[in-house]
Amino acid sequence: MIQSGQMGGPNSERQRNPTREFGRLRYCGSGYRVLVICNDGAYFLRHRLSVVTHLASLGVDVTVIAGGDPIRAESIQGWNYIHVPIERFRFDPFGDARLMLRTARTIRAFKPHAVHLVTLKPAIFSGFVSIVSHFLHAYPEQVLITLPGLGRMMSPKAPGQRRYPIASALTLLAFRVLSRRDYVHFTFETRHDREFWKGRGIANEKNSSLIEGAGVDPNLFYPLENARSGSTTKVLFASRLLKSKGLSTFLTVAHELAHRSDVEFIVAGIPDDHDPDAIPHRDLEQMTEIRFLGHVTDMPNLLRQCDIVCLPTRYGEGIPRILIEAAATGLASIASDHPGCREAVEDGVTGQILSAKSDTEMRRELSAAIVGYLENPDLLKKHKRAANQHFLSRPFNQPAIADRFTELLGVLAAPWSD
Known part of the structure; x- marks a missing residue:
């Protein structure tokens, strides 16, 4: 038709x-x-x-x-x-x-x-x-x-x-x-x-x-003029809800850090339960250690409410769009050592690249990177400021x-x- x-x-x-x-x-x-x-x-x-x-x-x-x-x-x-x-x-x-x-x-x-x-x-x-x-x-x-x-x-x-x-x-x-x-x-x-x-x-x-x-459209994705207020650091996973995208790793780390009151873990993505690699959205809805949003139509606004984007992916993708959106909006990013991720994240400048080769190492490095930002808020602010400049300097x-x-x-x- x-x-x-x-x-x-x-x-x-x-x-x-x-x-x-x-x-x-x-x-x-x-x-x-x-x-x-x-x-x-x-x-x-x-x-x-x-x-x-x-x-x-x-x-x-x-x-x-x-x-x-x-x-x-x-x-x-x-x-x-x-x-x-x-x-x-x-x-x-x-x-x-x-x-x-x-x-x-x-x-x-x-x-x-x-x-x-x-x-x-x-x-x-x-x-x-x-x-x-x-x-x-x-x-x-x-x-x-x-x-x-x-x-x-x-x-x-x-x-x-x-x-x-x-x-x-x-x-x-x-x-x-x-x-x-x-x-x-x-x-x-x-x-x-x-x-x-x-x-x-x-x-x-x-x-x-x-x-x-x-x-990414810079007229939609841009940083807040004034820093977001609040004592809770918001960490976002926003991608397809797949294990290979790193969602299972993110959920494990969220569970390990659930005892901390200074961090909130958020998951957003379009449910696709037909994909054999997907984590069912009903399982995500029942998890208390995360806030599951499902499909979000206003991504610019969601990103401006967050501080860190995580993508510990093992998927064979190009340049992940969420990392470009995060940079445009002025968020720090934590991502795996994947060719596409390295294009969007400047290690130690706009975020952190995880060099882990195994799932266990990936969980350990992701947890350490998040805790590092929680205990050094000045570093987080520095990386967030640099992220938008990185976006503006690249052909994104x-x-x-x-x-x-x-x-x-x-x-x-x-x-x-x-």
Whole structure:
């Protein structure tokens, strides 16, 4: 079902890009068509909506295909939407075939100039359909693949973690096929991820770009003018409610420090009990050592009420958005020694990086870092002040990042309006 508009775009003669350098030509927005495919609607709204909104403001005709829970009609403004069920946690022959069929039908009807594939499954299955359509019909002219981290399938595994040898091999094979096309381009969030795919013969300097995250809007995420009053230090975990994101570690530390009256532990995140790695939200609701908020729509306000953000993650992600939001809002961060975390947190300056390799060490280091801030409030204040300066000095600004994606999709970017 398509909401917010009809399929297709203005009747205009297709312009062929005479060069083979990805994104070289810049089209004006009117008559240009972009198809975006993402595995999860909630992820799309939180991380990728700004790009689609910017494209639509330039007159680009945008259609979005997304899995997960259906996107509500009030969130769809200026772009078309198609909901397709996508199994995010495993290969599903029937579901994956359905995604390919929907992609093929949409490309045939919509005739997009560019296709933007976000996350692994769309990259593999919709990517294959896109290159077949390009060969048969000459559209899409460009395929942009965004991989925001390695994910649980491709990331190196710690002892005891589940491995996916067959799925990983098929993924590498699919990406090798895609990477041989000069109209296919990849974007990565960290140098580490780019080097990972380079080492496997998929990414190179010509067919890939480094874009540091999805960006944060500084007009929404900014520090309080006056320091927050109160004797209780508020420590926040705000992410997907997964064990691999470090939630179980955070909960253990919260339990260990529950006897202290000078600290409050808060958990926020969208419940996703279908994920085999998730901690059920009903269990979180019953825990007395934390304040569980569930899904929070006003993240800027929540962050401005807190002092520290914790993310002891082992998940194969890019640059965690919550760490960028924390820096923009002037919060200290405690995070694991993960490539994406190191991009957002400057160890000993804006927060602390945990070097632990085991779960036991991670719990010990996280507890020590929190207690260190509790017993040295001046250090906490110093790191909070430095965090916002770190954000301002890095390319984490959402409008600038949206412009970069817009240009890679072949559209002439225009200045953002305030």
